[in-house]
Amino acid sequence: MAVRERLSIGALSKRTGLAVSAIRYYEAQGLISPWRNPGGQRRYQRADIRRLSFVMIAQQFGLTLPEIREVLADLPGNRTPTPQDWKKISINLRAHLDQRIDTLMRLRDNLDGCIGCGCLSLPKCALYNPDDRAKSYGSGPRYLMGDAPKT
Amino acid sequence: MAVRERLSIGALSKRTGLAVSAIRYYEAQGLISPWRNPGGQRRYQRADIRRLSFVMIAQQFGLTLPEIREVLADLPGNRTPTPQDWKKISINLRAHLDQRIDTLMRLRDNLDGCIGCGCLSLPKCALYNPDDRAKSYGSGPRYLMGDAPKT
């Protein structure tokens, strides 16, 4: 409730390590909603430090910003995650992570079977399994990722 | 040596599943170097099917196109990998993959230790370890990835 509860964007930047421009960008993406002081400058609560920390951690787990926004939006009153919220969320993050690890480990197993084979035959080689490709826009040939080109 | 050894870009596209535009793009990135017929059209060898297969597989291992180019460039005569080359290369790819898996597994271990904690304190939380961040341009706050912004 004290005056120092209200952080400027620069102060929040220092506390979280995020660039000021990144914080504004997250706002544009609907991840955080500060209010404004009479002069039009953004003012944040202390809880927003945790909110942004959550965003950064969730990114490490491979969530996109829209996905993170949804997780946050599902919290009652769109609040910053409490320890109780965090418990539920982290179980989901773990599933996310497990899947990524699993995919990579299968790839590794296949590689072990292929060392020395060198066939690189696309129809036959277990190493080339499009189903296992990490799905992401902007990386890797999209054609093979289920997004066929026009011609 | 027969005439059918010389593939057009469309034929190569069908054999590899890559879009024609992707093949041209790889050429611009120095991953493949076809010669031209009298009319100026690209002509490829059969070995180029394997070369592109290698590119696709290496991408799954998380190598960037410049990295793949270097691997290929290290081969004598910049040739397409033979089974012998492949053996050496695949041992390197495995190390690459092991590291990625290791990073994710450490993240998972930390998450397990944190479920129910919910502190989300950046200075203290093991979940927030910038060293473990996947390094990639265009994703994630660059500031924390060692690429400090101007202001």
Place this chain on the structure above:
DNA sequence: TTAATTTCTAAACCTAACTTTAGGTCAAGG
């Protein structure tokens, strides 16, 4: 021989997640 495919180049566009820039406003210290 003509029509239909392919192919060619160069440049613009796409996504995600930001950063940079330009031109102006606000706030705090001396």
Place this chain on the structure above:
DNA sequence: CCTTGACCTAAAGTTAGGTTTAGAAATTAA
């Protein structure tokens, strides 16, 4: 009061890995 330094917005730029488009030339099929 005045000068910094922090902040504001909107738009454009960045990166990787491609795709799309436009207009022209080559090739193939009928």
